[in-house]
Amino acid sequence: MILGIESTAHTLGMGIVHRGKVLSNIGDTYKPRNEGIVPRKAADHHAEKFARILDANLRKAGIQMRDVDAIAYSEGPGLGACLKVGLVGAKYLALKYGKRMVGVNHPFAHIKIAEGIAGIRKPLILYVSGGNTQLLVEHKGKFRILGETLDMGAGNLFDSFGRGIGMEYAHGAELAKLAEGGKYVPLPYVVKGMNLSFSGLLTQAAKEARKHGKRDAAYSLFETSFAMLCEVTERALFLTRKKGVIVCGGVAQNRRLQGMLRSMCREDGVEFGVAPDEYNRDNGAMIAYAGELIMKKGMKAPEKCTVDQGYRIDQLRLH
Ligand code: FE2
Numbered sequence: 001m002i003l004g005i006e007s008t009a010h011t012l013g014m015g016i017v018h019r020g021k022v023l024s025n026i027g028d029t030y031k032p033r034n035e036g037i038v039p040r041k042a043a044d045h046h047a048e049k050f051a052r053i054l055d056a057n058l059r060k061a062g063i064q065m066r067d068v069d070a071i072a073y074s075e076g077p078g079l080g081a082c083l084k085v086g087l088v089g090a091k092y093l094a095l096k097y098g099k100r101m102v103g104v105n106h107p108f109a110h111i112k113i114a115e116g117i118a119g120i121r122k123p124l125i126l127y128v129s130g131g132n133t134q135l136l137v138e139h140k141g142k143f144r145i146l147g148e149t150l151d152m153g154a155g156n157l158f159d160s161f162g163r164g165i166g167m168e169y170a171h172g173a174e175l176a177k178l179a180e181g182g183k184y185v186p187l188p189y190v191v192k193g194m195n196l197s198f199s200g201l202l203t204q205a206a207k208e209a210r211k212h213g214k215r216d217a218a219y220s221l222f223e224t225s226f227a228m229l230c231e232v233t234e235r236a237l238f239l240t241r242k243k244g245v246i247v248c249g250g251v252a253q254n255r256r257l258q259g260m261l262r263s264m265c266r267e268d269g270v271e272f273g274v275a276p277d278e279y280n281r282d283n284g285a286m287i288a289y290a291g292e293l294i295m296k297k298g299m300k301a302p303e304k305c306t307v308d309q310g311y312r313i314d315q316l317r318l319h
Helices: 039-061 080-097 106-118 154-164 172-179 199-212 214-240 255-268 284-298
Strands: 002-006 011-018 021-029 070-076 100-105 124-128 133-139 142-148 244-248 271-274
Touching (some): 011 039, 080 100, 106 124, 106 244, 106 271, 133 214, 154 172, 154 199, 255 271
Parallel strands (some): 244 271
Antiparallel strands (some): 002 011, 133 142
16 A cells, blocks of 8 residues: 655645555645746645645545555655655654655656556657656666757746736646637747757747737647647657557646647557546656555665655666
C-alpha cells in the first residue's frame, strides 16, 4: 500500500495505490489570480491543505496510516518551495509512523501511469505540461530525449498568453474555451531539428490579439503549437518505428491536441493512448503508482531523502 504525495508546482495531490490499482486520488490546486505561480504562495497553500488532503485520501481508500507500507513523494523537477512542503510532510509521516520513503521523478510518474492506463508497451512518449515539453523513448530503464522545447513548456506558453490578454485565471483550459470558434491567423512556426521554440510564437500571438482579437489569436496559438508538436512526434515515430504513441502531462488534457495526435496515429497505422484527465493533471496517484514500480530499488530512510528542482528524466537515478 503506497501513499503518493505530489507537490512540484500549483497542486498538492495525494493518492493511494495498491498493486497498480488506484484506491484514492484527491488533491487541491492553488489558483493564482492576475499573476503566475508565486512559489511561496503555492507552498503556503500546500502546507495549509496537507492534513485535510491526507485525511480525504485515507477515508476514500478506507485505510489508516498504519496500513501504508511506504510513502512516495515528488523529488523533482519543480519549484523548490513547493517540493519542500511535500518532502517535509512525507518525512513527518514516515518518521511518525515508521515508514520508508521513495523519491519519484515527476515526469516518470506522468509517463508510467499513462502507459499503464493506455496499455501500450514501449511507446513513443510526448510529455507536455506547463513546465515541460519533451519527446521521449525508454530503453533498458533509461529515458532518451529525442526532442524538447528550447524555451518554455507548452502549458506555460498558454498561461503567459492568457495573462498577457488580461485573463484573471490564466489557465490552458480557460483559454481553450475562449479560443472556440476562432479563425486562423498565421503565426511563427518554429521547429528546429527535433526541438521546438515557443517564445517568438508567444510574442506574435500577443500582437495578433490586439490586431485581430483575442479569440482568433488564442485559436491560432493552439493550432500552431499543436501542429509543431505533431510534426516532431511524427518524425520521431518514423525514426524509432514505435508501434504506439502516448501523450501525457497537463496539456495532454486538451481535446484538440488529443484529436490531432489520434488522427495522425490512425494515418500512420500506430496505436494512440491517453489517460483520463485526472491522471494527466498533477496528481498524487501517479506518484504512488510510479513509487510502487521503483520501490524495490529506490527505497530510503526518511533522513536521507531530498528534493532536486532540476531533476531531468534523462538523469533518472534509482538509488
Ligand atoms: Fe506535471
